Amino acid sequence: MGNSIPSNFGFFKGVEKNFDKAAKYTRFSKGILEQIKACNSVLQVKFPVKIGENVEVIEAYRIQHSHHRTPCKGGIRYSMAVNQDEVMALAALMTYKCAIVNVPFGGAKGGIRIDPTKYSEYELEKITRRYTSELVKKNFIGPGVDVPAPDYGTGAREMAWIVDTYRSLHPNEVYSNACVTGKPVTQGGVRGRVEATGLGVFYGVREACNIEEDMKRLGLSVGIEGKRIIVQGLGNVGYHAAKFFQEAGAILVGLIEYEGAIYDENGLDLEAVVAHRASTGSILDFEKAKSVKTSSEVLEYPCDILIPAALEAVINESNADKIQAKIIGEAANGPLTPEADEILNKKGVLVIPDIYLNAGGVTVSYFEWLKNLSNVRYGRLEKRFDENMYAEILNIIESMTDKKVSKIEKKILLRGPDEIDLVHSGLEDTMIGAYREVWDIWKGEDGVEDLRTAAFVCAINKVGVAYEELGIFP
Incomplete structure (x- = not known):
């Protein structure tokens, strides 16, 4: 995204720093806190795959952070940035994320260190199927063990390959489809999964904007309508978040991608930008909008809500003091470093943390x-x-009443819920309930200083109680 990550940035250490900040507000002993914080199982594998006429050795990971609930849950990403530190951090965030939204999973994460754009579909399928067989051999996948999902660089296609490979190795397992989520609907997937994270971001920010006390402090009106928003990242999460915000009446003033950024204080038409990018290969030079080649600059442009929905550490100590947004919604994992957090909290910015916000x-x-x-x-x-x-x-x-409703009204009134209606309703209820739970901790009597710390307190309390109930601490 054109934004340099500080050389001393350790993603997992950043997560641990946030954990330690919150731990002092909980009642658990040092031993239980250390157990909650630790990654329980770390799998690193290297396996050969024939690519063309050559054999490549592929480096891959699957890390299970917590077994306080099983199965473990977390995505698989394909990226050259994949390393053990990143996967450990993302696995830990999954544990806390699941706890906050009351989903009964332990946290996990996986990654394959490849650039997926450099391989054909057939080659990616070979890599994915071999990775799955390695997970099966090491007992790191299964409906009651560990359930992967899509992440950066993967999608429904890769999940279909995974479930097919798993089924071939467990031909008599009746629940084999449950070994992975994010599958195509035809392979046991659920309607609404594609837009789920972006829609969850929208529901979470909308709930924050509906709290009059907080909006008054920020000098903003209650609700989403009319608020100026900048979204970084036009992938699945960023696109759907921008779409739902725009449909709710927000003004999309900025979009940021790796090739550059565009800004228009009068508002951008999201679908027109997407069409422009499809035809030109870039969001730059979109009609009437200001084009900025150094994409990270637009993070600092005027707006009410900033949604970083791309990579980690894009807001750090080098640019945090220049951010003009009053609300930051962390749609990506770890887009703010702990140093940036401190700077923005002192400025009074409302940071809605990733461990809650991208749990959709x-x-x-x-x-x-x-x-x-x-x-x-x-x-x-x-x-x-x-x-x-x-x-x-x-x-x-x-x-x-001796009155008849029209055919259009009757169609609306008599419509029963489809799968997607129920999924969206369940997601909306989950995001609203979880935000209120975290907000109550933030505004409680313990003096918790910010929303992120409150979210970690919420997560630690739930995981800690689960460990106590397991009775593994004599």
Whole structure:
């Protein structure tokens, strides 16, 4: 993104620093806190794959951070930036994320150190299937053991390869589809998974903007409508977050991508930008917008809400004091360093932390996992019953009032929920409930200084109680 990460930046140490900051507000002993913080299982594998006429040795990881709940849960990313420190940090964040949104998983993460753009689809399939077989051999995948999902550089296609490989190695396992989430719907996936993280970001920021006390302190009106927003990253998360914000009446003033950024204080049309990029290969030179080749500069432009939805550490001690946004919603994992956090908190910026805000993906993954265990599509059992019941109620009302509703109104009133309606509803309820839980800790009597610390306190409390209930600390 054109923004240099400080050379001393250790992602896992940054997560531990936030953990330690929050731990003092909890009641747990040092031993339990150390157990919560530690990565329980670290798998590094190197395996050969024939690419063209040559054999390449592929480096890959799967790290299970916590077993306080099983299975473990977390995405698999394909990137040349993959290393043990990054995967450990992301696995730890998954543990805390799942705890905050009350999803009964331990945290995990995986990664393969490759540039996926340098391989053909056939070569990527070979790498993915070999990685899956390594996970199976080491017992690092399974519906009750460890359930991967898509992440940076992966998607439904890779998840389909994983589930197919797993099924071939476990031909008689009735719940084999539940070994991975983020699959195509035809392979046991759930509708609504694609947009889940971006939609969760929207629900979380919307809930924050609905709290009058906080908006008054920031000098902003309540609600999303009319707020100026900048989004960094036009991948799956950034695109869907921008889409839902724009549909809710926010003004999309800036978009940032790796090739540069565009800014227009009057607002950008997201779909028009996407179409422009598809035809030109770049968001730059979009009509009427200001083009900025050093993309990180636009992080510092005027806006009400900044959504970093790309890489970690893009806001750090070198640029945090220049950020003009009043609200930062961490759609990516770790986009702020701890040093940036301190600077922004002193400025009074409301930072909505990643361990809460980007939990939409794992929440809907949980719904998919439950669907695979039950082997029943959401809405299949109740949709027709609901529609018939609504029709009966409507008939009674019409007969009592001697008035008829129009065909369009009847269609709306009698519609039963489809799978995507139920998934979106469950996600919305989860994000609203979790934000209120974290906010109550922040505003409680313990003097917790910021929302991120409150989120970590919330997570530590839940994981700590789970460990106590397991009775493993005599």
